[in-house]
Amino acid sequence: MNDRKTLDQRQQMTDLERLRHSSAHVMATAILRLWPDAQFAYGPPIDTGFYYDFQMAHRITPDDFEKIEAEMRKIAKENQKFEYQAISRDDAKAMAQSGRLGGLSERPGNPSRYKLDLIDKIPEGEEISCFKNGEFIDLCAGPHVGYTSKCKNIKLMSVSSSFYLGDESKGQLQRLYGTAFESKELLEQHLARLDEAKKRDHRRLGRELGLFHIDEMVGQGLVLWKPKGALVRRALQDFITEELDKQGYSQVFTPHIGKLDLYRTSGHFPYYQESQFPAIAERDVLEKLADEDATCATLINGLADGSYDGYLLKPMNCPHHIKIFASDPHSYRDLPVRLAEFGTVYRWEQSGELGGMTRVRGFTQDDAHLFCTPDQVAAEVTGCLDLVKKVLSTLGMNDYRVRLSLRDPASDKYVGSSENWDKAEAALREAVQTLGVEYTEEIGEAAFYGPKIDFVVKDVIGRDWQLGTVQVDYNLPVRFGLSYVGADNQPHVPVMIHRAPFGSMERFTGLLIEHFEGKFPTWLAPEQVRVLPISEKTLDVAEAAATKLADAGVRVTMDRTSDKIGAKIRLARLDRVPYMLVIGAREAEEGTVAVRHRDKDDLGAIPLDEFISNIKAEIKSRSL
Ligand SMILES: [Zn+2]
Numbered sequence: 001m002n003d004r005k006t007l008d009q010r011q012q013m014t015d016l017e018r019l020r021h022s023s024a025h026v027m028a029t030a031i032l033r034l035w036p037d038a039q040f041a042y043g044p045p046i047d048t049g050f051y052y053d054f055q056m057a058h059r060i061t062p063d064d065f066e067k068i069e070a071e072m073r074k075i076a077k078e079n080q081k082f083e084y085q086a087i088s089r090d091d092a093k094a095m096a097q098s099g100r101l102g103g104l105s106e107r108p109g110n111p112s113r114y115k116l117d118l119i120d121k122i123p124e125g126e127e128i129s130c131f132k133n134g135e136f137i138d139l140c141a142g143p144h145v146g147y148t149s150k151c152k153n154i155k156l157m158s159v160s161s162s163f164y165l166g167d168e169s170k171g172q173l174q175r176l177y178g179t180a181f182e183s184k185e186l187l188e189q190h191l192a193r194l195d196e197a198k199k200r201d202h203r204r205l206g207r208e209l210g211l212f213h214i215d216e217m218v219g220q221g222l223v224l225w226k227p228k229g230a231l232v233r234r235a236l237q238d239f240i241t242e243e244l245d246k247q248g249y250s251q252v253f254t255p256h257i258g259k260l261d262l263y264r265t266s267g268h269f270p271y272y273q274e275s276q277f278p279a280i281a282e283r284d285v286l287e288k289l290a291d292e293d294a295t296c297a298t299l300i301n302g303l304a305d306g307s308y309d310g311y312l313l314k315p316m317n318c319p320h321h322i323k324i325f326a327s328d329p330h331s332y333r334d335l336p337v338r339l340a341e342f343g344t345v346y347r348w349e350q351s352g353e354l355g356g357m358t359r360v361r362g363f364t365q366d367d368a369h370l371f372c373t374p375d376q377v378a379a380e381v382t383g384c385l386d387l388v389k390k391v392l393s394t395l396g397m398n399d400y401r402v403r404l405s406l407r408d409p410a411s412d413k414y415v416g417s418s419e420n421w422d423k424a425e426a427a428l429r430e431a432v433q434t435l436g437v438e439y440t441e442e443i444g445e446a447a448f449y450g451p452k453i454d455f456v457v458k459d460v461i462g463r464d465w466q467l468g469t470v471q472v473d474y475n476l477p478v479r480f481g482l483s484y485v486g487a488d489n490q491p492h493v494p495v496m497i498h499r500a501p502f503g504s505m506e507r508f509t510g511l512l513i514e515h516f517e518g519k520f521p522t523w524l525a526p527e528q529v530r531v532l533p534i535s536e537k538t539l540d541v542a543e544a545a546a547t548k549l550a551d552a553g554v555r556v557t558m559d560r561t562s563d564k565i566g567a568k569i570r571l572a573r574l575d576r577v578p579y580m581l582v583i584g585a586r587e588a589e590e591g592t593v594a595v596r597h598r599d600k601d602d603l604g605a606i607p608l609d610e611f612i613s614n615i616k617a618e619i620k621s622r623s624l
Pocket residue numbers: 021022025131138139140141142143144
């Protein structure tokens with residue numbers, strides 16, 4: 001615990017944290033009533049509730065939860081008072097030696113070993129205290145609620161193993177997680193939301209719907225887009241590209257690697273090595289060093305200080321785009337230049353943090369870089385925000401907010417003239433205000449090279465998703481010596497805007513899977529229509545209908561199995577296919593299709609041509 005909190009920091013708990021931490025004491029009391037040998041270590045509140053780490057002979061399983069919860073409710077009913085007491089270090093140690101700390105009574109021969117260690121970690125001179133409720137006494141700085149009756153709206157969530165203060169050498173503990181709320185209603189709402197989130201989990205849906213796959217042999221955090229997922233991504237990229245075309249962007253393509261010198265100039269290397277894949281050394285460098293029997297350190301240091309050359313998997317697209325801009329002379333009349341690319345970048349995330357599409361090691365940004373004059377910043381940022389607004393409203397995500405990160409005027413860490421900063425900050429603020437959404441200004445949160453705007457979207461179940469940014473940059477154009485000829489015939493440095501408003505295609509698609517619970521609107525659905533012949537007799541007619549739909553540009557499949565029609569419909573629903581076209585003898589004879597929608601049930605029989613023109617209109621308008 002190198003990041004040990006001060007006593008003051010510990011005592012700054014919100015009311016909810018106080019309630020949850022108190023509930024951890026109640027949980028410990030309940031566990032001790034059931035298993036008196038339990039040795040408690042550490043039990044803080046967390047974002048979603050609380051946990052307590054402990055060690056005992058019995059291994060807790062979810063089957064024990066009900067029993068522990070019942071005991072916790074009993075303790076809440078007993079309405080025990082939480083009593084604070086300051087104690088001397090010697091008294092604390094004596095209590096721990098006797099097994100009394102973190103226990104219901106003295107436990108001869110079973111000293112409170114984790115508490116003893118925790119006492120040793122309290123700095124000399126810091127007050128030592130304990131809290132008592134009923135028979136339970138714990139080493140604790142508090143604060144707590146008044147009585148255990150407050151801790152009645154509780155639920156145990158899960159159990160896992162942990163290490164004492166994260167240290168593997170100290171042996172394994174059990175960690176029991178619970179949550180607590182001020183009222184029964186709030187607890188129930190929370191549990192309902194968790195259920196809903198579980199139902200929508202993009203990792204599970206991604207597997208069930210065949211959207212993407214992560215394979216250990218390919219590598220953690222490296223997403224394989226399966227055919228259906230790729231169709232969703234393509235529909236999304238086509239939509240964004242259409243909007244970019246309207247806004248006058250130029251699409252470019254750049255390779256996945258670049259020379260280290262490129263990133264030395266941009267400043268991405270060697271300074272951010274921790275978040276990058278290791279550099280790739282030149283072949284002749286490797287051969288020379290091998291001949292010399294050199295160490296890895298020689299190689300790493302030589303790559304870092306520039307004595308050896310090599311390549312980097314690109315962590316950012318900006319340097320490549322800058323080189324495209326710099327490859328032609330520019331006059332103020334050509335600006336702004338807007339270069340867009342669905343550009344794939346690679347970042348080294350710790351393996352523990354990886355999961356699904358939301359934390360990955362390779363991802364494709366909806367990236368663009370705009371090169372403009374200082375006077376054009378406002379209009380360009382407004383254009384970026386218009387695009388975000390259009391995309392999010394098309395997807396039915398109307399609940400989002402914006403964070404505007406500004407410089408701290410008292411600090412001198414910022415590059416660029418103060419006049420330009422004032423202008424850019426005013427431009428960003430003005431642009432955000434035209435959006436008509438909630439926004440907050442955060443002083444001192446700007447990057448050293450410019451102010452920025454971040455987007456946070458709320459999904460249908462009320463969770464926040466941090467998306468991408470629009471960022472003004474005065475730094476890179478200088479580092480790369482970019483210029484344009486102004487109206488005064490003199491060279492000027494352009495301002496650069498980085499924007500990747502949806503972050504990455506991986507993360508954004510993960511959000512969409514959960515937002516729609518896999519039920520993508522027709523224009524995004526990988527499979528828009530499934531044709532279901534009732535029996536073999538209508539197979540040919542069904543086949544012809546499917547061909548006609550495909551010719552009309554509809555993504556269509558056909559269920560050729562000999563299953564009963566009810567089973568075919570169930571499967572199509574499970575696969576979240578928006579439209580099912582049932583074709584029986586009567587439909588075959590009349591040239592119609594019996595239309596079913598995954599949510600709206602039976603829509604009746606209509607001529608196939610009519611269905612085709614309806615669905616084409618629905619797809620074209622990208623309706624929800
Ligand atoms: Zn406590």
